[in-house]
Amino acid sequence: MKALEEVNLPDNLRYAETHEWVRLEGDIAFVGVSDYAQDSMGDITFVEFPQVGDTFQKGEQFGSLESTKAVSELFMPVSGEILAINESLAESPGLVNSDPYGEGWIVQVKPSHIEDMESLAGPDAYRETLGGEE
Amino acid sequence: MRYLPHTEEDIASMLETVGIESLEDLYSTVPAACRRSTPLNLPEPLSEWELDNRMSALAATIAASPEYTVFLGAGNYEHFIPESVRYLLSRSEFVTAYTPYQPELSQGTLQAIYEYQTLVSRLLGMEIANASLYDGASALAEALLMTARITHKEKIVISGAVHPAYRQVVRTYFSSTGYEIVELPYLEDGRTDLSALHGMQDVAGVALQSPNFFGCIEGVSQAAEISHSVGALFVTAFSEPLAYGLYKNPGIQGADIACGEGQSMGIPQSFGGPGLGMFATFMKHVRSIPGRLVGLSRDVTGKRGFVLTLATREQHIRREKATSNICTNGSLCALATAMYMASLGRTGLGELARLNFDKTEYLKAAFRSAGFRIRFSSPTFNEFVVEFPPGFDTLHEHLLEKKIIAGTRLARYYPELENCWLLCVTETRTREQMDRLVREVQS
Numbered sequence: 350m351k352a353l354e355e356v357n358l359p360d361n362l363r364y365a366e367t368h369e370w371v372r373l374e375g376d377i378a379f380v381g382v383s384d385y386a387q388d389s390m391g392d393i394t395f396v397e398f399p400q401v402g403d404t405f406q407k408g409e410q411f412g413s414l415e416s417t418k419a420v421s422e423l424f425m426p427v428s429g430e431i432l433a434i435n436e437s438l439a440e441s442p443g444l445v446n447s448d449p450y451g452e453g454w455i456v457q458v459k460p461s462h463i464e465d466m467e468s469l470a471g472p473d474a475y476r477e478t479l480g481g482e483e
Numbered sequence: 484m485r486y487l488p489h490t491e492e493d494i495a496s497m498l499e500t501v502g503i504e505s506l507e508d509l510y511s512t513v514p515a516a517c518r519r520s521t522p523l524n525l526p527e528p529l530s531e532w533e534l535d536n537r538m539s540a541l542a543a544t545i546a547a548s549p550e551y552t553v554f555l556g557a558g559n560y561e562h563f564i565p566e567s568v569r570y571l572l573s574r575s576e577f578v579t580a581y582t583p584y585q586p587e588l589s590q591g592t593l594q595a596i597y598e599y600q601t602l603v604s605r606l607l608g609m610e611i612a613n614a615s616l617y618d619g620a621s622a623l624a625e626a627l628l629m630t631a632r633i634t635h636k637e638k639i640v641i642s643g644a645v646h647p648a649y650r651q652v653v654r655t656y657f658s659s660t661g662y663e664i665v666e667l668p669y670l671e672d673g674r675t676d677l678s679a680l681h682g683m684q685d686v687a688g689v690a691l692q693s694p695n696f697f698g699c700i701e702g703v704s705q706a707a708e709i710s711h712s713v714g715a716l717f718v719t720a721f722s723e724p725l726a727y728g729l730y731k732n733p734g735i736q737g738a739d740i741a742c743g744e745g746q747s748m749g750i751p752q753s754f755g756g757p758g759l760g761m762f763a764t765f766m767k768h769v770r771s772i773p774g775r776l777v778g779l780s781r782d783v784t785g786k787r788g789f790v791l792t793l794a795t796r797e798q799h800i801r802r803e804k805a806t807s808n809i810c811t812n813g814s815l816c817a818l819a820t821a822m823y824m825a826s827l828g829r830t831g832l833g834e835l836a837r838l839n840f841d842k843t844e845y846l847k848a849a850f851r852s853a854g855f856r857i858r859f860s861s862p863t864f865n866e867f868v869v870e871f872p873p874g875f876d877t878l879h880e881h882l883l884e885k886k887i888i889a890g891t892r893l894a895r896y897y898p899e900l901e902n903c904w905l906l907c908v909t910e911t912r913t914r915e916q917m918d919r920l921v922r923e924v925q926s
Contacts, residue, residue, distance in 0.1 A: 395770070397770070415770075415795050416795075418795075418800070419795060419800060420795045420800070420801055420804070422804075
């Protein structure tokens with residue numbers, strides 16, 4: 350496990366309490382899990398995806414990550430429709446570990462309420478929530 | 484694993500360690516109302532000789548093969564079990580009811596379970612089988628729960644020609660859930676009436692048994708097609724897997740899950756139990772299956788090894804989101820079945836199934852030419868329904884005195900099938916026995 354100060358939390362992302370990150374690119378929100386989440390879970394062995402076209406409310410479960418020791422649910426950080434899933438994770442789920450903010454993105458979402466973004470934490474506020482969890 | 488009872492000294496030493504005087508003190512936190520104050524109502528212990536006599540006296544009251552000629556099936560079948568199966572099964576390494584989870588200690592048993600899974604997958608025409616469940620009925624209930632888990636739909640459809648006990652177990656499993664259970668009637672030819680299924684909404688899973696409770700071969704391919712057309716998964720259940728030595732297996736016919744009872748393959752009847760829940764499906768559903776799975780892996784030095792795999796489905800890891808509360812398997816029964824299938828091989832299985840079919844057809848034809856009506860016209864395997872004249876109950880009793888058990892009375896489960904009896908023939912019945920049955924029934 351990484352020490353809290355070693356956890357990489359890029360400034361340009363917003364974070365949910367449930368450890369998903371969101372990055373807006375135009376109208377599209379990329380969603381993945383934070384460096385803290387991938388580090389806590391260990392080697393990811395399987396990603397369970399939603400179907401493209403499914404719609405979810407913020408906070409609803411949209412999939413799960415399976416590691417060698419646990420299964421963790423993925424929750425929607427913003428409400429919206431699934432536009433794409435990262436198909437390369439089917440073959441290489443380890444990308445979630447090696448590049449959680451890049452190649453390891455999980456889904457692309459078309460947000461239905463862009464103001465959902467406002468309720469998500471910035472890196473500093475998110476990092477503060479991490480201390481108390483153990 | 485050995486059972487070592489505590490001696491008086493062990494108990495005294497443990498009590499001393501925790502600092503109390505007696506066992507009574509240890510249980511003092513259990514409310515008096517929850518504690519039994521009188522001794523258990525059990526007879527006095529017997530000496531070994533006395534016990535031997537007692538068991539012999541009990542055994543003499545039981546009507547069983549080979550002393551009796553048994554034409555009973557209905558989910559539990561008399562088949563010849565090769566001595567090799569009995570011998571191999573008696574090896575102490577295999578004698579455990581529990582799934583071994585320490586691969587460093589249990590390579591033999593894990594490999595045997597892996598081979599069981601492989602043989603079951605091949606028998607049923609599926610890609611993957613679990614390490615087994617407890618019996619056919621609970622395997623079917625688990626299969627239907629799985630269809631609900633995968634499809635997120637609300638309705639479960641089950642044929643009325645599925646074994647009545649299996650249907651009852653399914654209803655019990657689903658009784659505390661919000662799912663609706665729809666039962667399909669059976670047709671005049673003994674197969675399931677699928678007409679209500681066309682266009683049905685919100686169906687998670689559809690289950691047929693083939694051969695069904697009447698011994699009739701169902702139109703599995705057609706049922707699978709209709710089920711898929713309404714967005715449901717299709718489950719083929721069975722109580723007599725030997726049928727797949729002759730008839731098309733569930734996988735070829737479009738089943739998404741195949742599950743049922745494995746008793747008929749190498750497990751003694753034992754008055755109804757223990758049985759074996761066979762459960763198989765396709766790889767795309769592997770993360771939704773209930774029960775344990777043994778996988779083939781490599782250790783750090785590259786050597787082949789067998790391990791429990793995909794355990795993240797199970798409740799010790801996944802808690803309330805586990806795919807099932809079954810965290811074990813029926814190891815000894817599963818191994819018996821694996822040994823049985825391996826002894827027969829594909830060719831042997833085919834020949835044995837054919838022999839069962841031919842003998843059943845012989846008895847069917849004999850009843851027909853003796854003037855009795857075969858109730859259902861569909862092709863059958865091992866079992867069929869005959870309509871006897873009213874009052875056959877009396878003759879049935881009379882035959883019992885002559886050590887013939889002439890089938891199962893269906894009115895108990897299907898009141899509309901008054902005077903209909905389910906008869907079963909396997910390779911263990913001889914032509915003489917069948918001829919005698921027909922003669923006795925005619926007289």
